[in-house]
Amino acid sequence: MSPKSAGLAKKMGHTDVRVFLAGIPAWKKAGKSVTASEKFVQTGNIVLVDLRSKEEYEAGHIPKAHNIPMASLAAKEDSLPIKAPVVVYANTFLEAQQGYNLMKKWGVKTGSIWPGGVKSWTDKGNKLATGPTPASISWTRKLGKNEVSLAEFKKAMDDGANQLILDVRTSDEVKDGILKNSKHIPLDEIEKRVGELPKGKEMLIHCSTGARAEMAKAALDKAGIKSRVLIADVECEQGKCEITD
Amino acid sequence: MHNKPLRRWIPFLLITGLLAGGPSLSGSPAFAADPAPQAAAQDANAFTGKITGKSNKAKTISVEVKGKNEFLKFDDTTKGLEHAVEGEAAIVKFELRGADRFATSVEPKLATLPEGVAEMKTDELAKLIAMGPAEGNYVLVDSRPAARYHEGHIPTAISLPDTVHVETGDAYLPGDARLKKTTLIFYCGGFT
Structure with a gap:
């Protein structure tokens, strides 16, 4: 917490101490961009986008970067995975910011800028790569520590020996279809009904996106029941359900 | 049905009373985010903590209180739902x-x-950042966990998570900031 740190600094004799209380959310809301660290560009599970021209890119770019020249960015909306953290760079901060703003509008969740482009990259002792851009952008989300993979989840739909699927959608949603080997308890009843869950089985929790499943996991944790969460879209219609990553 | 409005007001009045009579916040200068008044409020039908989730479909909010998630239902009469934003303190x-x-x-x-x-x-802050740390004579400090800093921070910020700050003091600050004449600006992930 920043006020705590500010108090500490004050205690240590710093005279001019301020707190930007509104913090990162307000900064982003005001249309301002955030910057990524060198380490994040080097090792993060990111999509790195070089907004410069094809010629500049091929002559030397940050390794892993994809080339989408600023002029053609607007047409590339569908080629960017919006769940990926996207880091952009250009020759100037202003250009990078234009790209960043556009991607934010598309719904990219964690966008950021690598400030200073290739120059600050090499200034810090990093090497550049050369040659043409990869044919397509691929990005795989890494599973969080409380998350079950879609493959494992699907297996549990066929074999419920050690795992049970817990569906926390509303009763209305369930009318359109429910997954195999699953038990339905709406999120708002979880706390009261945890006792109904079988002991000794791991619960794999799902809803329609993953948001409510995460909330339900907290309730199961509280009750000491082992569980993981499926972060995926579950859509049911006329008794048939489709799960997409 | 008749006494419902009254039931609704009693907790509110209790809280107002507790807050008004609660300990002054200016009492402890270094760690003014004192949990005492909040703890009092917890008992009187209010949770103070980080919003950890909100589902419009299930009409449920979860709040983290003392490391545990508490669930609450909400409906159309709930006031200030726009403040139930995941990650924000409420x-x-x-x-x-x-x-x-x-x-x-x-x-x-x-x-x-x-x-x-x-x-x-x-x-x-935006004006200072446009000048840069040297000309603006400031050091901007990101107090969040380092991983948060790496994925996206306010331009020119350095990373000094509050937990590290407590252990190391200002050893991690740049030299000129340690002379204590620089404006030190701290921020984190919102009003927490």
Whole structure:
């Protein structure tokens, strides 16, 4: 917490101490961009986008970067995975910011800028790569520590020996279809009904996106029941359900 | 049916009373975000803590209180739902309806600043950043966990998570900042 740190600094004799209380959310809301660290560009599970021209890119770019020249960015909306953290760079901060703003509008969740482009990259002792851009952008989300993979989840739909699927959608949603080997308890009843869950089985929790499943996991944790969460879209219609990553 | 409005008001009045009579926040300068008044409020049908989730479909909010998630239902009469934003600190007042906790209002929990520390607003910060740390004579410090810093921080910020700060003091600050004449600006992930 920043006020705590500010108090500490004050205690240590710093005279001019301020707190930007509104913090990162307000900064982003005001249309301002955030910057990524060198380490994040080097090792993060990111999509790195070089907004410069094809010629500049091929002559030397940050390794892993994809080339989408600023002029053609607007047409590339569908080629960017919006769940990926996207880091952009250009020759100037202003250009990078234009790209960043556009991607934010598309719904990219964690966008950021690598400030200073290739120059600050090499200034810090990093090497550049050369040659043409990869044919397509691929990005795989890494599973969080409380998350079950879609493959494992699907297996549990066929074999419920050690795992049970817990569906926390509303009763209305369930009318359109429910997954195999699953038990339905709406999120708002979880706390009261945890006792109904079988002991000794791991619960794999799902809803329609993953948001409510995460909330339900907290309730199961509280009750000491082992569980993981499926972060995926579950859509049911006329008794048939489709799960997409 | 008749006494419902009264039931709704009792918790509210209790809280107001507790807050008004609660300990002064200016009492402890270094760690002014004192949990004592909040703890008092927890008992009086209000949760103060980080919003950890909100589902419009299930009409449920979860709030992290003392490391545990508490669930509350909400409906169209719940006030201030726009403040139920995941990750933000809030005060959620509720009433009991049968066995269920119903949120009656959600308010942002504003952090209290230590004595002698002033708030900085977005515009002022933006102006300084446009000048850069040297010309603006500032050091901007990101107090969040390092991983958060790496994925996206306010331009020119350095990373000094509050937990590290407590252990190391200002050893991690740049030399000129340690001379204590530089404006030190701290921020984190919102009003927490």
